[in-house]
Amino acid sequence: MKQLAGLDASFLYLETPQMPMHVGALHLLELPADYAGDYVEDLREHMRLRLPLLPALRRKLLTMPLGLSNPGWVDADPDLAEHIVEVELPPDSGMAELEAQVGALHPVLLDRSRPLWKFHVFTGLAPGPEGQCRVALYTQLHHAAVDGQAAVALAQVILDLGPEPRAIEATATRGNKRGRLGTVGLLRAAVAQQWQQTAKLARSLPGAAGILGSMAADYVGSAAGGSAVDKLRTLLADVAAQTTAVVRGKTAVSSLGPAPRTRFNVSLSATRSFAGVTLPLAELNRTRKRHGASVNDAVLFVIGGALRRFLTRHGPLPRKSLIAAVPVSMRAAGDTTSNTQATMSLMSLGTHLADPAQRLAHVIASSQAMKAQMGQVKSLMPTDFPALGIPWLMQAGAMLYGRAKVAEKLPVVANLVISNVPGPQLPLYLAGARMLTNYPTSIAVHGLALNVTVQTYNQSLDIGLMACGEALPQTSELAAYVEAAFMEFQALPVAAVEPEPAPVAKKRGPAKKKAVSKATPKPRASTPRKRAAAG
Structure with a gap:
């Protein structure tokens, strides 16, 4: 068991039905021209093979006794039928329907009795401009488990550089040590973590005080002189x-x-x-x-x-x-x-x-x-x-x-x-579909x-x-x-430098020169993708 750091645990404590704390993305996916399978099942199989390399998706929360301290992560085998689900949309649905679905699904909290992630696969989308078959995917990952950069690292394991998924070497997963510490063991672990966190915070205080002192000195110095x-x-x-x-x-x-x-x-x-x-x-x-x-x-x-x-x-x-x-x-x-x-x-x-x-x-x-x-x-x-x-x-x-x-x-x-x-x-692929x-x-x-x-x-x-x-x-x-x-x-055109007029000399001493800002550079026009919504 590994207890959550204070910042990670905060996303759990602050979560309410009005304020869900998961992140994710909406992906539009294009299937190969000759595809004739069941993409939901193919994605489940794809994730089953990648899970050994994704520890963040193979763990769930273990609450501390009486909720006195941060919960911990313990090993868990996700039920992929529950974590990867299909959402059937009306035939020929488009971006507007996908956006509405994300708006409806985003407030739904993740089940804390399971690993904190879920994938929604949308079917029934209109084909691409050349008749390509398309599906979409909305992912949910709890912020207690990943931040934006960590989610990018997970994507590097899940996604491929081509339509043919790369071979993944099977690795042995950890044993089933799922919260067998017992109440006394969990309490000891919680107390040990509190002591370690307090000691770490105490060791950082002198350095923090030095940085703040330096910043204050810099500010006082800059206030005394400079432009x-x-x-x-x-x-x-x-x-x-x-x-x-x-x-x-x-x-x-x-x-x-x-x-x-x-x-x-x-x-x-x-x-x-x-x-x-x-x-x-x-x-x-x-x-x-x-x-x-x-x-x-x-x-x-x-x-x-x-x-x-x-x-x-x-x-x-x-x-x-x-x-x-x-x-x-x-x-x-x-x-x-x-x-x-x-x-x-x-x-x-x-x-x-x-x-x-x-x-x-x-x-x-x-x-x-x-x-x-x-x-x-x-x-x-x-x-x-x-x-x-x-x-x-x-x-x-x-x-x-x-x-x-x-x-x-x-x-x-x-x-x-x-x-x-x-x-x-560069373009990436998920279970054979181009993202x-x-x-x-x-x-x-x-x-x-x-x-x-x-x-x-x-x-x-x-x-x-x-x-x-x-x-x-x-x-x-x-x-x-x-x-x-x-x-x-x-x-936006490049701003031309407009030199300021020479300062008027004062009676009590020479005039000071003013700084002139640097010019900014010149753009080239382009037309981005047009949206249906009127501005």
């Missing part, structure tokens, strides 16, 4: 709020304080609305390089532009910029452990700026300021901590938080979650009723929009605005 832009950037990053933007040599600063309240900052219902949209990765890369932006900068700009369009139509559009909570991976290179290793940063989207060039510069400046601080702060974020008594407190707190609608009463720190997960850049799309399906939480998760796949950027069905039923419309914002990004 006004540098001072503002340091201050805004330190409070994890909106940041300074440099636009054509001039400084545009959004006000300090909490994020504006929007329709997304509410307590969740038990319904979900989902939509997927695909953008061409090559076009996005060409455009963002001309503007000196990263892929993440481009994603934040496009999503911010879509939100600005949506709120302009449906209102109200806040006068302050929307703030995105952006997960930051703490996973070391090469680490494929199936657990959660991530923390959160806050990024300003510049939605209060009508000029797209100013908005892009704002996003780039916000991103750079946050990256500079996260390098130090990441080491302060614990993923494991003592949990004695925490299960009771967190479960009760999560239920009360939703029922009392606390999200509507607290100041808003962020408006939505935007996550960007790197994925494979055409990889739309992530992630978690909405109380107070953050919209989650936008992006994953690169086969030279595309696949975006999944998951929202509370009552707060945002129009996810398909928002997806259309994502495409419109992407076209705006492509059409």
